[in-house]
Amino acid sequence: MTKPIQLGMAWCGVIFVAIFFPGLIIAGFFPPIPPGHSAAEVAHQYQQHADAIRAGCVIMMIAVGFSLPFSAVVSTQLARIEGRWTPLCYTQLAAGAVGMVAATFPLFFFMAASFRPERNPDVTQALNDIGWIPFIINWPPAVCQAGAVAVAVLADRRGDPVYPRWVGYFLLWACVAFTGSSLLLFFKSGPFAWNGLFSFWLAATFFGSFFLVMTWGTIRAVKRQFAPAGVEADTLLQTA
Amino acid sequence: MTTLREAPSPTKREGHIPGEPGLWIMLLGDMVVFAVFFGTILVLRGRHPELILSSQPALHQGLGVTNTLVLLTSSLLVANGVRLARARDARAPRLFLGALACAVVFAGIKAIEYTDLGTNGHSPGTNDFFTYYFVFTGIHLGHVVLGSVGLIVASRLARSTHTGRNRDSWLEGIACFWHLVDLLWIVLFALLYLVH
Numbered sequence: 001m002t003k004p005i006q007l008g009m010a011w012c013g014v015i016f017v018a019i020f021f022p023g024l025i026i027a028g029f030f031p032p033i034p035p036g037h038s039a040a041e042v043a044h045q046y047q048q049h050a051d052a053i054r055a056g057c058v059i060m061m062i063a064v065g066f067s068l069p070f071s072a073v074v075s076t077q078l079a080r081i082e083g084r085w086t087p088l089c090y091t092q093l094a095a096g097a098v099g100m101v102a103a104t105f106p107l108f109f110f111m112a113a114s115f116r117p118e119r120n121p122d123v124t125q126a127l128n129d130i131g132w133i134p135f136i137i138n139w140p141p142a143v144c145q146a147g148a149v150a151v152a153v154l155a156d157r158r159g160d161p162v163y164p165r166w167v168g169y170f171l172l173w174a175c176v177a178f179t180g181s182s183l184l185l186f187f188k189s190g191p192f193a194w195n196g197l198f199s200f201w202l203a204a205t206f207f208g209s210f211f212l213v214m215t216w217g218t219i220r221a222v223k224r225q226f227a228p229a230g231v232e233a234d235t236l237l238q239t240a
Numbered sequence: 241m242t243t244l245r246e247a248p249s250p251t252k253r254e255g256h257i258p259g260e261p262g263l264w265i266m267l268l269g270d271m272v273v274f275a276v277f278f279g280t281i282l283v284l285r286g287r288h289p290e291l292i293l294s295s296q297p298a299l300h301q302g303l304g305v306t307n308t309l310v311l312l313t314s315s316l317l318v319a320n321g322v323r324l325a326r327a328r329d330a331r332a333p334r335l336f337l338g339a340l341a342c343a344v345v346f347a348g349i350k351a352i353e354y355t356d357l358g359t360n361g362h363s364p365g366t367n368d369f370f371t372y373y374f375v376f377t378g379i380h381l382g383h384v385v386l387g388s389v390g391l392i393v394a395s396r397l398a399r400s401t402h403t404g405r406n407r408d409s410w411l412e413g414i415a416c417f418w419h420l421v422d423l424l425w426i427v428l429f430a431l432l433y434l435v436h
Contacts, residue, residue, distance in 0.1 A: 164262070165260065165261075165262040166261065166262030166265045167262075168262065169262040169263055169264075169265045169266040170262075170265050170266070170269070172266050173265065173266045173269035173270060173273075176270065176273065177273060183375065186364070186365070190368065190371075191280055192371070192375070197276065197280065198276075202273070202276070
């Protein structure tokens with residue numbers, strides 16, 4: 001695969017973050033609609049800001065599309081680390097693909113909620129719940145993705161590793177932080193609720209930084225792959 | 241990273257980072273997350289001091305103190321284990337297994353505490369204090385489990401016959417993680433059991 005294509009796919013990681021978070025803000029979902037809101041309050045928010053929510057959701061949907069080429073180029077670089085047999089590369093790619101669905105599917109419920117905001121408030125509240133709960137709680141794809149990259153980075157045996165080793169440790173740290181949303185079903189307010197410090201703010205910060213750090217690391221890895229020393233190292237690994 | 245792969249020289253030792261530099265992103269990062277936990281407890285204490293005063297007596301200070309001593313002992317064993325392993329002393333693996341035994345005792349005492357609180361009608365849903373108590377000590381217990389896996393690995397690496405690459409660096413990294421587990425417990429213990 002050629003260098004410009006890989007670099008373009010790596011930049012998709014930053015583009016994803018740069019489009020997704022503004023979409024979240026435009027929809028008025030940053031900070032999230034509080035889980036403690038009554039049906040009437042939730043319905044009121046959808047009625048007052050229907051067009052902003054619709055636009056924000058479409059923007060986020062477009063943004064998520066950029067995460068897929070990004071996951072694919074990360075897997076390409078993981079395959080360089082792993083050599084002939086590439087279980088971590090597959091795990092990362094599959095998790096990235098499932099992660100795209102995990103990020104998109106809740107948007108459809110937000111879209112449906114904003115489509116007829118004048119309906120019975122209880123229905124709008126239920127749609128809002130079906131959106132927010134999976135949107136925030138569904139961390140396994142992110143942990144599989146970050147975890148697979150972390151293991152590959154830390155297992156890299158080259159003298160000049162494909163990714164810097166601190167990236168591996170950073171991703172392990174991020175994996176721990178992603179799991180903070182597990183308790184959100186039990187709370188309607190406080191730090192564990194879906195708009196809380198541990199469920200939302202910590203996870204959102206790490207989710208964003210995961211893509212930014214990996215974009216930086218992947219651009220660096222691609223550039224080094226096509227430098228003379230990198231080509232030689234790959235050839236040596238393939239013949240070994 | 242590269243300094244660790246080269247043969248150790250006296251000048252290199254001066255700037256030695258235990259484990260490897262990248263590991264400290266995870267260790268310090270974990271400390272930041274726990275610092276946020278500690279801050280959350282302090283905010284609760286500032287807003288609802290009466291809640292702390294009424295809930296705290298349900299906790300067993302004696303068991304908390306015992307667990308603190310158990311973890312401090314384990315840290316001492318781990319530190320000495322690393323020292324002996326560097327000297328290729330055959331007793332090193334036993335010290336890591338001793339620390340592992342401490343971890344098992346810690347988890348056992350924690351289980352007794354949880355059961356005791358549960359039978360007395362205190363659960364994570366009782367109030368904010370018990371939510372934080374169960375969730376934060378539970379997350380800490382998760383660290384103890386991870387660290388225990390590390391201690392098992394360490395006891396194998398510490399065998400004087402072991403000649404793996406980066407052996408000392410791995411041992412130091414596992415030891416640093418274990419000290420972190422100890423350190424986080426001490427602060428958690430003070431904030432949950434002692435501070436009024």
